Amino acid sequence: MLELYQFEISQYSEKVRLILDYKGLEYRKHEVTPGIGQVELFRMTGQRQVPVLKDGNKFVADSTEIAKYLETHYPEQPLIPTDSKKRGFCLMMEEWADESIGIKGRKALFSAISQDQSFRKSLLPITTPDLFKNLVGEVPSDFLKLLGVGVGYTPDVVASAIKDLKQDLSALCLILADSPYLLGDEPCLADFAVAGLSILLKFPDDAYIDIPEALRGKGVPGLADNPDYELFFTWRDRLYAQFRKPLTGQSNTGTAPTSIQID
Numbered sequence: 047m048l049e050l051y052q053f054e055i056s057q058y059s060e061k062v063r064l065i066l067d068y069k070g071l072e073y074r075k076h077e078v079t080p081g082i083g084q085v086e087l088f089r090m091t092g093q094r095q096v097p098v099l100k101d102g103n104k105f106v107a108d109s110t111e112i113a114k115y116l117e118t119h120y121p122e123q124p125l126i127p128t129d130s131k132k133r134g135f136c137l138m139m140e141e142w143a144d145e146s147i148g149i150k151g152r153k154a155l156f157s158a159i160s161q162d163q164s165f166r167k168s169l170l171p172i173t174t175p176d177l178f179k180n181l182v183g184e185v186p187s188d189f190l191k192l193l194g195v196g197v198g199y200t201p202d203v204v205a206s207a208i209k210d211l212k213q214d215l216s217a218l219c220l221i222l223a224d225s226p227y228l229l230g231d232e233p234c235l236a237d238f239a240v241a242g243l244s245i246l247l248k249f250p251d252d253a254y255i256d257i258p259e260a261l262r263g264k265g266v267p268g269l270a271d272n273p274d275y276e277l278f279f280t281w282r283d284r285l286y287a288q289f290r291k292p293l294t295g296q297s298n299t300g301t302a303p304t305s306i307q308i309d
């Protein structure tokens with residue numbers, strides 16, 4: 047069976063989970079422990095980031111490489127159009143989604159969690175002891191802003207990311223106003239990239255991602271709750287209902303994700 051090394055809350059991992067579900071491929075999730083689990087990932091793949099797909103003895107890192115690998119080796123339910131113009135637009139839109147929605151979505155979420163303590167608490171793994179959750183909840187928002195400055199997320203950077211995301215969402219609403227999918231009547235890689243990468247803007251309402259219930263349907267104020275972008279989030283809900291397998295029991299493969307870490 048295919049195996050996916052992932053963070054449950056990672057938007058690039060979600061893009062791959064959507065693609066795997068669309069192609070009807072069974073897979074087992076391995077939840078990588080941030081930090082220590084990434085050392086093990088580096089040992090296996092020569093790099094530290096998720097998602098990584100394991101197929102037999104082969105490891106494929108990077109969501110775009112995984113999509114192309116799956117398209118070559120599991121061609122049922124094709125992801126990339128054959129028509130050259132559509133193919134070009136599809137690949138361009140996928141790359142744009144990775145670089146714009148993926149990267150800027152993190153910055154926008156950072157601003158949301160610095161403003162909302164209960165949101166910040168809910169983002170902690172389900173297994174985090176309540177005592178620690180309470181401590182994190184009490185950290186003043188300014189502290190997180192400071193932390194953001196430390197990693198380059200200054201208020202200016204966050205404001206500019208949100209401004210760009212608003213333009214991205216408006217553009218997507220325009221494109222989707224008269225067609226069911228981004229490039230017309232059939233879904234393609236661009237749809238799954240855009241939908242998966244946008245989870246940090248607003249987590250899906252239903253049980254597709256293994257996150258605390260309190261987070262479902264929540265997202266970045268001004269984006270997730272903005273009626274101007276309702277068309278986009280309604281489109282995404284429909285895409286999920288059509289193609290994404292809901293969690294069954296503990297995970298969507300019927301088996302709990304396992305962590306990788308060094309003892």
Ligand SMILES: N[C@@H](CCC(=O)N[C@@H](CS)C(=O)NCC(=O)O)C(=O)O
Nearest residue numbers: 056057058094095096097108109110
């Ligand atoms: N270009 C990569 C980006 C993957 C990425 O940014 N992964 C993040 C999680 S969403 C990660 O592993 N971060 C941990 C790190 O960089 O150490 C892809 O498309 O897969």
